[in-house]
Amino acid sequence: MKSDGKSESKPEAAKAPVTLTLYLHGAALTDNEFQRFFAEPVKKKFPHITLEFLKDKANGGTDPNELITAGTYPDMLYGSNTAVFAHKDLKWIADLSPYVKKEKVELSRVHPAIVETLGMYADREGEMIGLPFVTNYAALFYNKDIFDKFGVGYPKDLMTWDQIMGLARLLTRTDAGTPYIGLDFTEPDRPGGQLSLPLVEPKTGNSVITSDGWKKIFGLLKQNYDIPGYIGPNNKWTYGLNAFLKDRNLAMLPNWADGVIGPAEEFMLKGQPLNYDIAALPNFEDALGTGREVDMHLLMLCNQSKHKDEAFQVMSYMMSEEIQTIVAKAGRFPVLNLPELEKGFGADLGSLKGKNTAGIFKAKPRNMHDNPNQFDRSIVKPRLNDAAKAVALGQKDINTALRDAQELADKQMADARKAKGN
Structure with missing residues (x-):
């Protein structure tokens, strides 16, 4: 057929x-x-x-x-x-x-x-x-009400992360007792996917998260973590979808589009529309125009x-x-x-009317990193998250956090292979 x-x-x-x-x-x-x-x-x-x-x-x-x-x-x-x-x-x-x-x-x-x-x-x-x-495409979703409140210009399509970080610094502040967060990357593998960074070296079976590429990603994350007011009470260091859609105190969320568009439609149908718009996913200057893997x-x-x-x-x-x-x-x-x-x-979705949906498609998906591995998601990604938390809370520097994460990931992968008889 x-x-x-x-x-x-x-x-x-x-x-x-x-x-x-x-x-x-x-x-x-x-x-x-x-x-x-x-x-x-x-x-x-x-x-x-x-x-x-x-x-x-x-x-x-x-x-x-x-x-x-x-x-x-x-x-x-x-x-x-x-x-x-x-x-x-x-x-x-x-x-x-x-x-x-x-x-x-x-x-x-x-x-x-x-x-x-x-x-x-x-x-x-x-x-x-x-x-x-x-x-799926990733895009930059932003809350227009927060930008308007603080008189900050909206993001444009295909900005660099350095430019977005400038906006994040202006928007991370407390107003009338409400803490506002400018930007949340949520998890390090998401910007890492914008450079198609591998997690495991297929020949050795060991993780490669101490590479220069991953250090570059963590340098970007640290810039965000270090903005005064980003780390919240009780060492809160990541905010995510609820902060953007429900609490509405997160100004910018780079996210998979299907993770935002569907829930935003549900809020609109419940009579709680979110005043948001969309910009093409930002990236590093040498990778503009490409999104995530x-x-x-x-x-x-x-x-x-x-x-x-x-x-x-x-x-x-x-x-x-x-x-x-x-x-x-x-x-x-x-x-x-x-x-x-x-x-x-999105023609059938009322919540997308008037939104910059064309911008989503301006950051084209990247090819997957070479040799995706069975342990990429189950073992290495959680260790990257641990490293990000340690850096965010000032418990470790970037090099130490990534080295410790790599060593633990390698041990866990070896144990898993042994358990499978490989």
């Missing part, structure tokens, strides 16, 4: 009924999104196929091992690229390359960085672990599925222009490299 989606979908001829399950594991997808993106259009396109939605423990559902114990295997897996290793451990992922070739799926229409990133997770040449469904949600075919052909039909249909248009209008980022989809982004 070609995934061009240029014409309206037509129901196929009557076939034997099939029920397929989609298992959400290592990503976010609401019940409403499942119905809108998957269940309803699939039933229209393939009347004989009914989709059921299963969720993992993090989303209030069932752990994968519980499914295995019960002998209940899903047909399709929905997860982020960072969750691929968990699926590999379960031996759930089927190679899609024969299906892609047979059905002539047009991967040339997908953003090249996404296709390249998918290839990084293959265990052998030519293997394809999944089909991309949505991607590719972050995508993909669909994988479960090895144990009894309906692989039908499941792949559904998966490839999700890459059609028809479905990708629905996705874009609902405020998710399509994987097809089509400018018209960017122009229609």
